[in-house]
Amino acid sequence: MRLLVLSIIIVDPAIGSRLPAQCKMRSLASGGKMPLVTKEMVMRKIAPEDFTGTRAWDALDIERFTGATTVRLHWTDKPYKWHVNDGPEVFVVLEGGVEMHCRSEAGTSMFKLASGDIFHAEAGDEHVAHPVGCARVLVIEQEGSV
Structure with a gap:
């Protein structure tokens, strides 16, 4: 990762x-x-093909949620807005591509996410998603997050 x-x-x-x-x-x-x-190690791109367990059903822990959590399928063909979530976010690209821009004390960076890639951000991490064409994404986050 x-x-x-x-x-x-x-x-x-x-x-x-x-x-x-x-x-x-x-x-x-x-x-x-x-x-x-x-x-x-807060914001990161997780490429599923980069993880292989030592036995069947080994798992890579990405996030643990407490309280009300939403799992939502999004469709978009336009960028979102720069935002900071109230809690952690797991963002899975199902179709299409997304350029995920991130800001931190170190500056601005961008992850190119393809179908199957996972982006993880903690509470307080500033980021914005820019789809490349149309994209379908699964977003798992604290209920009420931006």
Whole structure:
């Protein structure tokens, strides 16, 4: 997975994922290892093909929600607006492409998301989605988020 704040990427052949060099690992009951996500690794693009578990149904934990959560299918052919969510957001591109622009203390960056890619943002992360043509996306976020 590629992370906004970090630019050094390594490959861990045990799980087949690209990880930041200083990413700590946690052990799984299956004997495999998974990245331990820390607060400095907030906004990120998750490409499903970059994750391979050590056994069937291994999972990459993306977010844990508390309280009322919405799962919504969106269709768009126009950019959204710069915004900051009240809680975490998981954004899955189902069809089409999206350019996800992000702002942080480090500056502005952009992730190119293709069908099947996942974008993750924490509460307080500023971002805006720009579809490339038409796009269908699944958004999982705290109820009432912008």
